Amino acid sequence: MHFTSEQRHDDGVLEREFTLGEIPGILWTPAVTSAPAPLILIGHPPLGLRRMYPRLAARARHYAAEYGFAAATVELPGSGERPLLPGVEQARASLRRALAAGEAVGDEIVDALVLPLVEQAVPEWQAALDACLSLPEVGGPVGFEGGVISIGIRLAVVEPRIAAANLFAGSFVPAAMFEEARRVTVPLQVLLQWDDEGNDRQTALNLFDALGSTEKTLHANMGGHTGVPHFELDAGARFFARHLK
Known part of the structure; x- marks a missing residue:
């Protein structure tokens, strides 16, 4: 992990951009900690860190300033300036x-769209986790939040340091991920926008049903993909406070 810039915000949160090999990322840490801060990995859709930055930074700074969590994110494969x-x-x-023609999106498209991303992104998230936990100001437990939901599911299955996950429905889900979902055991909170124009509601509900965790909660709100109510930010923070502190 090589830090390339840092900025101390008015709320005391330290924001540092870094590179991990060729992968860009951002780490936010609280102003004062009496012990290493629990860490939340913040996932996002493959739209590029620069485009997603306002939303990611708002969540991360809220978690750091109000709850004492560290937070980190990395650029996804194929996004931003990555190949x-x-x-x-x-x-x-x-x-x-298919969408322009009003046609159903076939399984072969979904598999080709999501599975290669999961295969490459999950080891990169694990490498970022290794690097963050090597810092004296960051410690476990670790949570994962956000999307792509298939990445969150795979991480929850293969990464034992993930203690809880707040997953965002709203991305296409390959059929193979349903079997992986049954192997998830960590506490879960799943956020679903009921009128998400880009997400099949029934598929999201079926996926929630398939998740194997004995503690799982579904937060369903009216509205489209970008209409998540602001109070869900605190709902996610309280969820992590229960499981990471």
């Missing part, structure tokens, strides 16, 4: 054509 994933780009083009 494109050719197969994924072809799948995105097929997805756009």
